[in-house]
Structure formats: structure tokens, C-alpha cells
Amino acid sequence: xxGLFTRIVGKRLLFFQEVGSTMDEAxxxxxxxxEEGTVVVAETQTASRGRQGRxxxxxxxxxxxxxxxxxxxxxxxxxxxxxxxxxxxxxANISGLKPRIKWPNDILLEGKKVAGVLxxxxxxGEQVHxxxxxxxxxxxxxxxxxxxxAGGAISLNHxxxxxxxxxxxxREILQQxxxxxxxxxxxxxxxxxxxxxxxxxxxxxxxxxQGEEYVGFADGIDAQGSLxxxxxxxxxxxxxxxxxxxxRP
Ligand code: BTN
Numbered sequence: 001x002x003g004l005f006t007r008i009v010g011k012r013l014l015f016f017q018e019v020g021s022t023m024d025e026a027x028x029x030x031x032x033x034x035e036e037g038t039v040v041v042a043e044t045q046t047a048s049r050g051r052q053g054r055x056x057x058x059x060x061x062x063x064x065x066x067x068x069x070x071x072x073x074x075x076x077x078x079x080x081x082x083x084x085x086x087x088x089x090x091x092a093n094i095s096g097l098k099p100r101i102k103w104p105n106d107i108l109l110e111g112k113k114v115a116g117v118l119x120x121x122x123x124x125g126e127q128v129h130x131x132x133x134x135x136x137x138x139x140x141x142x143x144x145x146x147x148x149x150a151g152g153a154i155s156l157n158h159x160x161x162x163x164x165x166x167x168x169x170x171r172e173i174l175q176q177x178x179x180x181x182x183x184x185x186x187x188x189x190x191x192x193x194x195x196x197x198x199x200x201x202x203x204x205x206x207x208x209x210q211g212e213e214y215v216g217f218a219d220g221i222d223a224q225g226s227l228x229x230x231x232x233x234x235x236x237x238x239x240x241x242x243x244x245x246x247x248r249p
Pocket of ligand 1: 115
């Protein structure tokens, strides 16, 4: 196993046996202005969160991490697609598997969820105070855990019929995040690559967005990765991918 060669993501790397949520550990450090790229990894979580207020199965054997970033207001909308692309590339490089993405960012293998991404940001005035990106990857789920997960889940070990080394997967994710984030800061967005990974387009879909349910045809995405949904009534909706953004006074 080699070292970690990154410029921003993972320069500071914190490991915990157990936390409430890596999001909160990262948040606490972001509020104190920790170095950009600080990564929090935990073996288990007791109060994990997923999108839309759901929990995320967080027993030992899987990968749970959060990263502190200080993006600009211009780059903020791209963090969601950036994470999706980083996770897909990392899984592909480590396992040879080819995950797909269900909008906004469910990472799927065989149509089942293998990883999830959560981006939480705080905006103060015209500036992003911080963003925390959270990634959970199912590496070695137990059968009873799979039953707990709504919509169907799969683990990397199951899908690859092997033992995926978590340390290598983590290193690969951090390296991909780092490379994509540096490119984004140079004006290069991950949206094109992300769009090619999206399974959702050209289909009739049901989307829960900010607590509301929308049904319609997924026409495409815009330049920032928002979903263009044509409702049955003919109304076009532009649904932005990043949800949880809090406003700081
Ligand atoms: C989803 O709903 O698909 C997103 C799930 C995100 C889970 C990860 S696990 C690491 C980090 N800590 C959390 O509490 N949530 C994210």
C-alpha cells in the first residue's frame, strides 16, 4: 500500500473508532476554521444521516467519511456531481466494477445502492462559510443490514465476490476528490462525466425534492447538474441537486 499524494483533500486525516456522525465531527472543525481538505473517517457511527432525514447503516466494515471544503459560491453547485464522479471512479479503479448513478447521487451497482453522498453547506451573505461532503460506501454489509435498507442495497464485496481493501478504497476516493476539486477550482466541472453515469435520464421518474414529490419525465440536466423534469401537466421543473444548505446570519 502506497502513500496518499494529494494537495488539498486528506492533508489532515482524522480517524475515529466511533462518532455520532462524521458530518458533525467535520462540521465542528469547519466552524473553527480547520484546514481545507480535513477528512474525518469513522469505523462506526451512532447518529449517521442520509438525505431527506434518513439514517445510514453505520456498522463496522464499511466506509464512512466527511471532508471539509471551502468552495466559492460559483463552485458550490458542482460539489454534488464532483463527489458522485469521485466515488464511481474510485470504485471502478479498485474493483473493476462499473457503478451508475441515480439522480441526485445514489451510487448503484446492479440497480442497488452501494454508496451515498451528502453535501451540507452553510452560506453567509454572498460567501460559502463551509461545505461538508459526506460519503458512505457499503463495503461489507451483513444480510440483516441489507434487509434494513429501503430500496435495496448491495456491498462492494458482494458485487465483486472478493474482499475490497478499505484503506486502498479510501486513498483512491481522496485522490479522486482532490484531483476533481483542483480542476473545479480551475473552471473544469465534472458535470459531463457525471451525466454519462446518470441512469435517470430519458425515463419516467418519481423524485422527492425538498419534501415534495414530483412525477414526470427526466428530460436532462442543466449545466450545474440540476434535473430538468417535465411533469405530466407539461410544467418544466429545474430541481437543484444539492439540498441541505443552511443560511448563516
Ligand atoms: C444518502 O442518503 O444517500 C447519503 C448518505 C450519506 C452517508 C454518509 S456516511 C458518512 C457521512 N456521515 C453521515 O452521517 N452521513 C454521511
